[in-house]
Amino acid sequence: MPVFLKQMALRTSAIFIVKVMGALVRIPLFRLLGAEGVGLYQMAYSFYGLILTMITAGFPTALFLMTAKDTRRGKNLVMMMLVCLAVIGGGAGYLSYAFAPAIALFMGDQNLTIPIQYIAPALFIVPLLHLVRGYLQGIESYGFIASSEVLEQLVRVCTMLGLATTWAIHGKVWAVSGAVFGAFTGAVCALLFLLIPLRMSLRVVDGERLRQTISMSLPIFLYSSVAILATRLIVPVSEFLDALIIPHRLQDGGMSADQAIAAFGEISGMAVTAVYFPTIITAAISHTLSAKITEDWKNKKNKAFVRRSCLALQLAWGLGMVSTLFLFFYAHDVSVLLFGKEEVEYAIRYLCAIPLLTGLREVTTTILWAQEREREPVKGLLFGSICSVVLAYLLIAIPGFGYEGTVISMLSLECVSVLWNIGQIKKSHNRIFLFMPALWEACHILVIGIGCFWILGTINEMFFNTLPVSFQEIEKMVLFYGGLASYMGLRFVRRNRLTLFF
Template structure:
């Protein structure tokens, strides 16, 4: 029964994530056309601040609660109530501080127009952390259908309200309309929370977990705090990196000679257009990782090591297969996608430079889930910290150089993701070195992590010409051939090892 359940749960998560992200993508495209590149740059700056503060409030508790609930469902309800009070208090404090100091924060971000975006996002700091904690609890109970429905409803309400407000307020100015439109985030979060609450209270099976239970022991409380801090430190690095990007990239672009408005617009092209498209294919691996984490945790705790290894192998193989297909697609059709969605040829060139993202990030997400299921969280934390350090160095030193600018930022992003991936690969190789299947996984991942960048370099060096020329076609064939050979080799090796 495990396989059909896993397939169904993964399909539900994949369908929900695909639909919500598609709605979000549509909303982002329409919003970008209404408020322009500078407006979407301010949008990204405000969300970078929002994500950073949100992570400080939640502190990794939703993920820890999901893991805890998967093993101890009856005790988890008490933890949900306790954590809700802590997170609600933190959200209210963050809301008040953001409203009070929105003008000062906008000056720190380097563009005073971000003031409207920050104030409109402030109410979401109260509801979204609670929503994340509730979803973590339901994830541990494997209520994926309820989570999926709430995500779709949240995104639909958020985008609908955002676009409606923007259209209505557009005569008062692009920046004002774009900023106030972010109230849709709060309304979407409230809608999703109410939906989850109704679905949960109607479920008679779930209500049995709320009966009188023994008070959690001090040992459990200690584990909870340690695990949440470890996950928070790991996950805080990504919002911290986004915040650093919002501060450093526009500032260094101004150092290169661009005005504040031009730098903000270029930042919007990179983060609001190119990265949005480059990361879209990772929705599939994110959905699989979301459902697989609980399965891996249960298998590891129950000492079902063969099941753990088989599940790990299947997810890794899916990640690299999907990553290779997505990388090739973005490499070929990047400029067409950018022109169709944003009417921006500059975004197309950036997407092509970021075409390795689906593979690197997809495999990185899956390998991180495997390590976390084995409670090996320090490895990912250290690798992410090192990767962010090198990315910031690239942003700071490469962006002001002639002919680099945004490509310096692209180099930093790719380097950060690749460092984390290689660290995960090394960790999996050492943790599973006694198992032949583990050696095959580590060997295959190492080869592909080296081979795909090599193929990318071959393609880049072979084609300084457009894809329609003979040189462009030859370069694409070389690039595709490298990816295909690596893919066939890995599937053969892992199949024989299984």
């Protein structure tokens, strides 16, 4: 089996386990917190995500890219950056804890004070964890990364459920606080685990070479970090603005404060959790592809670079279409089975294109980064974020159009950024992502998907109508997604014969 496929399988397995654990814990958690509690949870996490991104900047990704190109430079830089991030993260965590009441007031709900205080310690640990993972990715130590991700999620899930359930007797705010504290406990355990491979890798670092390498590499490293920070920062800023704008504009449209936070929780918490779940495979593709195509670009292997990029986009496109059809057809079943709320069905169906758009955005961003064109994804996300914020402000306050306006604003960010990235890639390599073959493949998947949906529905009515309704729905969803994804996978293998991965 090609090395690329082995690494992708490892990363996909780890990400799948993490995503499944995260999705499973959110079922009882969201039922425990309710729509309003989920809204508070999402608002607290939007603040945390913004500050975390500002602290870590683009350091982990820049370190990974530099380590992939020159392992010695990566070894030397990771030591210095660990100290820097420890100081910055510790300061940010302390300030967030101390000024939590003011932050909650700024975000429009004093109930956020305690959740922000309980998520503040994670701002010290999580940046260090991300940096270590970035270095280990550069030396292609995917086994340790995958194990740490599973460990982190396991501890996080146990903490979230344990504290949220225990503290729920004190009120919804304390239940939310217990849930967000899991980010800290999970990161601590994962970081302690990764200190073993990190120490093994760094034990041969030479002090004199350390100083020379830092002086030579630091300007390039910082420039790349800032460029990547701009890319990473736009999405958390957009999510933070959503947390500020959407609840207030829903109230302007006629909802009460509790109804607005509950609606925000249904869309940004429950529906978004469901629609982003299928992106696990494209995330793994992007993660493992990045080292390979960076090496191809550096060594001027243009043919290999184009082949790998085309294959990654083919996978993202095909699997994204399968996931989109699944969410569109089974939105009602997903909303009831996962969250026990039929109202979430409409948000899931409206957002069903997210797996396709997000997968393409992740892969195209990786391709542009490998070409050392870090500014281009920044521009696309910036234009998309501006479009999203403007549409959110204009549409959400229209009476009776709050759900639709929120969804349109979220989709606009992904659409604009994907179109921009593809346009920039085609300027340098016109053979990457050919429109007509992609359109033909989409039509093919659509026809097969509609046929599978009709056939499964007919068979279920004829042979399984006596079984419990929940079992029937799960059976149809598993057969639909598993069958269609397997068919597309076999079709992909047959078309490309996998030799292009070498």
